[in-house]
Amino acid sequence: MAIFDMLPVKFSPFTSSILNTSTVVAITVFVTLLCACIVIGHLLEENRWANESITALLLGLVSGGVVLLVSGGKSSRILVFNEELFFIYLLPPIIFNAGFQVKKKQFFKNFSTILLFGIIGTIISFCLISLGAFLLFKRLGLTSLGIKDYLAVHIEHMKIVFAAAIGAIFSATDSVCTLQKDTLLPTINSGSSFFHVKVLNQEETPFLYSVVFGEGVVNDATSIVLFNAVQSLDFSDIDVFTALKLLGTFLYLFCTSTALGIAVGLLSAFGIKTLCFGRHSTDREVAIMMLMAYLSYMVAELLSLSGILTVFFCGIVMSHYTWHNVTESSRVTTKHSFATLSFIAETFIFLYVGMDALDIDQWKESNASAGTSLAVSSTLFALVLIGRAAFVYPLANISNCIKRRDGDKIELRKQFIIWWAGLMRGAVTIALSYNQFSSSGTSSSTVYSLLITSTIIVVLFSTVVCGSVTKPLINAVMLRNAKPTTSDAADFASLDDLRLFFLENGGSNDASGNQEAPRSSGFRLLMRYPTYTVHQLWRRFDDRFMRPVFGGRGFVPVVPGSPTGAADDQTS
Amino acid sequence: MAIFDMLPVKFSPFTSSILNTSTVVAITVFVTLLCACIVIGHLLEENRWANESITALLLGLVSGGVVLLVSGGKSSRILVFNEELFFIYLLPPIIFNAGFQVKKKQFFKNFSTILLFGIIGTIISFCLISLGAFLLFKRLGLTSLGIKDYLAVHIEHMKIVFAAAIGAIFSATDSVCTLQKDTLLPTINSGSSFFHVKVLNQEETPFLYSVVFGEGVVNDATSIVLFNAVQSLDFSDIDVFTALKLLGTFLYLFCTSTALGIAVGLLSAFGIKTLCFGRHSTDREVAIMMLMAYLSYMVAELLSLSGILTVFFCGIVMSHYTWHNVTESSRVTTKHSFATLSFIAETFIFLYVGMDALDIDQWKESNASAGTSLAVSSTLFALVLIGRAAFVYPLANISNCIKRRDGDKIELRKQFIIWWAGLMRGAVTIALSYNQFSSSGTSSSTVYSLLITSTIIVVLFSTVVCGSVTKPLINAVMLRNAKPTTSDAADFASLDDLRLFFLENGGSNDASGNQEAPRSSGFRLLMRYPTYTVHQLWRRFDDRFMRPVFGGRGFVPVVPGSPTGAADDQTS
Secondary structure (H helix, E strand, O other), X not given: OHHHHHOOOOOOOXXXXXXXXXXXXHHHHHHHHHHHHHHHXXXXXXXXXXXXXXXXXXXXXXXXXXXXXXXXXXXXXXXXXXXXXXXXXXXXXXHHHHHHHOOHHHHHHOHHHHHHHHHHXXXXXXXXXXXXXXXXXXXXXHHHHOOOOOOHHHHHHHHHHHHHHHHHHHHOOOHHHHHHOOOOOOOEOOOOOOOOEOOOOOOOOHHHHHHHHHHHHHHHHHHHHHHHHHHHOOHHHOOHHHHHHHHHHHHHHHHHHHHHHHHHHHHHHHHHHHHOHHHOOHHHHHHHHHHHHHHHHHHHHHOOOOHHHHHHHHHHHHHHHHHHHOOHHHHHHHHHHHHHHHHHHHHHHHHHHHHHOOOHHHHHHHOOOHHHHHHHHHHHHHHHHHHHHHHHXXXXXXXXXXOOOHHHOOOHHHHHHHHHHOOOOOHHHHHHHHHHHHOOOOOOHHHHHHHHHHHHHHHHHHHHHHHHHHHHHHHHHHHHOOOOOOOHHHHHHOOHXXXXXXXXXXXXXXXXXXXXHHHHHHHHHHHHOHHHHHHHHHHHHHHXXXXXXXXXXXXXXXXXXXXXXXXXXXXX | OHXXXXXXXXXXXXXXOOOOHHHHHHHHHHHHHHHHHHHHHHHOOOOOOOXXXXXXXXXXXXXXXXXHHHOOOOOOOOOOOOHHHHHHHHHHHXXXXXXXXXXXXXXXXXXXXXXXXXXXXXXXXXXXXHHHHHHHHHHHOHHHHOOOXXXXXXXXXXXXXXXXXXXXXXXXXXXXXXXXOOOOOOOEOOOOOOOOEOOOOOOOOHHHHHHHHHHHHHHHHHHHHHHHHHHHOOHHHOOHXXXXXXXXXXXXXXXXXXXXXXXXXXXXXXXXXXXOHHHOOHHHHHHHHHHHHHHHHHHHHHOOOOHHHHHHHHHHHHHHHHHHHOOHHHHHHHHHHHHHHHHHHHHHHHHHHHHHHOOHHHHHHHOOOHHHHHHHHHHHHHHHHHHHHHHHHHHHHHHHHHOOOHHHOOOHHHHHHHHHHOOOOOHHHHHHHHHHHOOOOOOOHHHHHHXXXXXXXXXXXXXXXXXXXXXXXXXXXXXXXXXXXXXXXXXXXXXXXXHHHHHHOOOOOOOOOOOHHHHHHHHHHHHHOHHHHHHXXXXXXXXXXXXHHHOOOOOOOOOOOOOHHHHHHHHO
C-alpha cells in the first residue's frame, strides 16, 4: 500500500522509535496470551481437571514452541527470564493479596501447626533432599559432566554445595503454587452479592488451606537461613553452638520480618484514620494502601529480611484495621483490585514458566542425553516426594499427640492432602534455580545447565500432573469418608460453657476493672482450650487498646445495610 | 550487634541477593516519596496555590538535591530517566483513564474545535517555534557551542533539523500536564455517595477542559507526522504535493488509531457481554478490561500509530459499553482503580522530573554559562507563549465566526484560559528531548546538553509558576465577569421544540419504520443545530444497533436503587 510506504516506519520518533520494538512485541504477545488465558480459564471453569495455571503453562509452552519454529530454532525466549521482574513486581502482589484475603481466625488457630511444618519440616526436607542429591551426584559421577579441572577435594566440596543448594531450592514450598490450587483457594466470586465465596469445597478445607499456604510463607524465612548456612558454614565441623546460632538467626529473621509487616500495616491504619483521606479523594486511600504494602516488601528486602513474611503480615494487619478505616467504595476497590493484580501476576508467572521451558540455549548447553536428564529430574522429584512425606506424617502425628481434642487432630486423609498439596514446584523454584546455577563460573556450565533443565522438567511435571489431579483427588478422598469436617462453628460448638464464663466475667467490649478474675481463670482455660483462650484474650486486647487507636470494624461509622457486614465476616 | 555480624549480608540468596541493591534502594526511595506526596497533597487540598503535581516536583527536586549532597556531587539520579518506563508503563494508564472518565457529551460537542486546535494549531505553533529556534541558533552562533568539525552547509542543515525538532517538541501540548491542572480536572471524590464530582469550579469549566485536553490528545498524531516530516523531507523544495501527502498521512494515522481504539473497546464489550465473566469471578472482568486497554496501546505502538489516540478512544468506548456489562462491584473497582493507577503514574512522573532536573552530568556537559542557559530557556519559553497565542486567538475567532449561536462562541476570557492552560510543558517534553538529543553523536554533545538543560528549566518554570498561578487566575477571570457559563443544560434549554420534534418522529428507543421522515428533516436540522442533531442521530443509532450487540446502559440488568445510575449520568 502506498500509504504504508510513505510512513517512515523506521523513524517515527514521537512515541514509536522511543520504544524498543522487541520490548513492544514481547509485551504485546504476553498481554494477548494473558487475555487468552483468562478467556480459556473462564470457559474451563466447570472443568474439574483444568485450571488457570495449567492453561497458562500449556499456552506458554505452545507459544514458546511457535516462536521457536518461527525463529528457526534459535531462541524461544521473547522475554528473558528475569529474577528481578519476578521478585520485585510479580511476587509481592500475590503474597500481599494472600495475607489480605486469608481467613485470619483459621490461620492463627493453626499457627502452631504452621510453624512446626514451616520450620522443622523444612529442615527435615532440606536434609533429606540434600543427602539424596549428594548421593545422586556421586552415582552420576559429577566429573563426567564437566568439572574436570578441579582438584578432587574441590569436587567433593562442590558436590556438597550443589547438593545443599538443591536441597534448599526444592525444600522450599512454592507459596504461589499453593495459592493456585483451585480447590484450596477461597476464590472470591461476586455476582450480585458482594463477597460470596464459592461453595465448591474450599469452604470445607480452610484448615488445609491455612496449613499448606502458611507453611509456604513461614518457610521463606527458614530457607534464607538455610541458604546462608550452606554458603557460610563448614559442614565438616558442625556443633551444637552453630545450630543454636542458626536458630537465633532464624528467630531474628522471623520476628523482625513479622514486626516490620505489622508496623507498616498499623502505620497505614493510623495514618488513614487520622488524616481522613476519604474526605477528599478515594484514589488517595487506595493509592496509599497499595504503596504502603509495597513499601513494606521493599524495606524488608533492603534490610535483608524475608520480604514474603513481611508483606504477608502487612496484608493481614491491613485487612484487619486499615480496610475498615476507608470509604465504602475504597473497600470494594481494594478488595477486588488487589485480587485482580494478584490474579494477573499469577497467570503471568505460569505463562512465563511455560514459555521459558523451551529455553533452547540451556537444553543445548546441558549436553546431556535424554536419559541422564530424565534420570536426574525423576530422582529430584522422587526426593521431593520423600522429603515431604518424611516430615508431614511424623509432624502431623506429633501435633496430634499434643492436641487433646478430637476436632483438632489431623486425620490420615488430611495428612495425605497436606503432603500432596505441597508437592507442586513452580516459578519460585525456577527463579531460584536460575539465580543459583546461571550466574556462576563457566567451567562447570554443563552441570549448571543440566540442573536448570532438570528443574524445569520437575516444575512442568509437578504443575501439570499434580495440578490437574489434585482437584479430583481431594474430592475423592474427602467424599469417600465424608465425616463432618472441622469448621469454625463445629469447633467451638461444645464450648458454650466457656462463652458463658467469659460473658459472666465481662468478656464483652465494655469490660472494665474486673480484669484480675478472668486472667487467673484464663490461665486454667489456656491449658484446657489454648487456641480459644488466646483468641479471646486477643479480642479483648484488640477491642480495648488497638481498635480505638487504629480503627477497625466497629470503630468507624458503618453505613447500615452496606454489604461490608458480609465481607467482614469473611476477613476477620 | 552480634546478630547482624552473623548474617552474611552479602549473600542471602533466597531473595535478597537476587535483587540488585541499587534497584531496591531506588524503588524504596520512590515509593516513600510517593507516599509523602500523597499525604502532603492531601494536607494541601484546601490550598489554592499548591497541588499534587507541584508538591511532587518540589519534593523530587529536594530529594534530588539531598542525593546530590550525599553522593558528593557525583549524581542525583537514583533511577536513570528511561523513556521506555515513561512511554510503556506510565503514560498509557493516564491517557486511558482520561478517556474513561471524560465527559463524552462535552468532548464530542466540541470535537470540531478540538480538531481545529489539535491540527491547524499545532502546525502554526510548530512553524513559529521552529523559526524562532532557527533564528536563536543563528544569533547564538551554533559553531561556538561545539560543532566545529562540520562543513558550513552541514551546520546550516543541522540548525534546521535542531530547530524543527525543538518546534515539534515544544509545540506538543503535554496532555499529562493538562490533566494535572487541578482546576480543570474533574476529580472524583467518593464519600458516602459513589461518584460525586467536586463542585469547586471543575463543573463550570467542562468546555475548557475538553478543549485543552482534547487538543493534547489529537495533537499527538499531528506531532508524529510533523516529526517524520522533519526527518524525511528536504525543506528546500517543499511543494503542494508534499503538503497533501503529509495531510494524507495525518488522516491515515488519525483514522486508524481511532478505529483501532474503538475496535478493541467494542471487542472487550462484546466479549464480556457474551461470555458473562462475572458469573464466575469479578477479578476476571477487571483483569480483562485492564489488559485489553493496555493491549490497544501496545498494538498501536507496534503498528507505528498514535498509541495515545488509540488508548484514549478505547477508554471512551469502554466507559460507554464495557463498563455497563460488568457486575456492580467490577464497576466500582474499575472506576476507582483506573483513577488510582493514573493518579500514581502522574505523581510518579512529576517526582521523576523533579529528581531528574538536577542531572549533574548534563549540566556539566552543557558547559554553557548561566547566562547562555537562561537566555536559551527564556527564549524557548517565550516562543512557546507566542506560538500558542498565535493559534489560540485566531482559531477561536474563526470558530466563533462559523458558529451562529451565542452560547457556542468562545469568549475572550475563555480564549485566554485556553492559551494559558496549554502552556505547561512536562514529562512528555523531557522524555522527547532526551530521546532526541541524548542518543546521537558525540561531536555536538555540548549543544545537545544545552538543549536538554534548557528544556528542564522551561519545564520546571512552566509547571511550578504556571501550575500554581492557574487556579487563582481562572477563579479571578471567571468571577470578574460572572456570566452564566455554558453548561450542558443551558445549552439545550432553548431547544424544547427540537426535543418535541424528535419525540413526534419516534425519537425514543422504540422508533420503527418511520426513519425516512426524521432523516430528511434531520438534514435541515443538521444545518441549524449541527451538534445537537448529530448527537440525536448517534443516540438513535446507538440504541438501535450498537447497544443490543455491545451492551451499555439500559441493555444489561441494573439492580434498582444501585448507585450506578448516578455514575451513568456523569460518564455518558
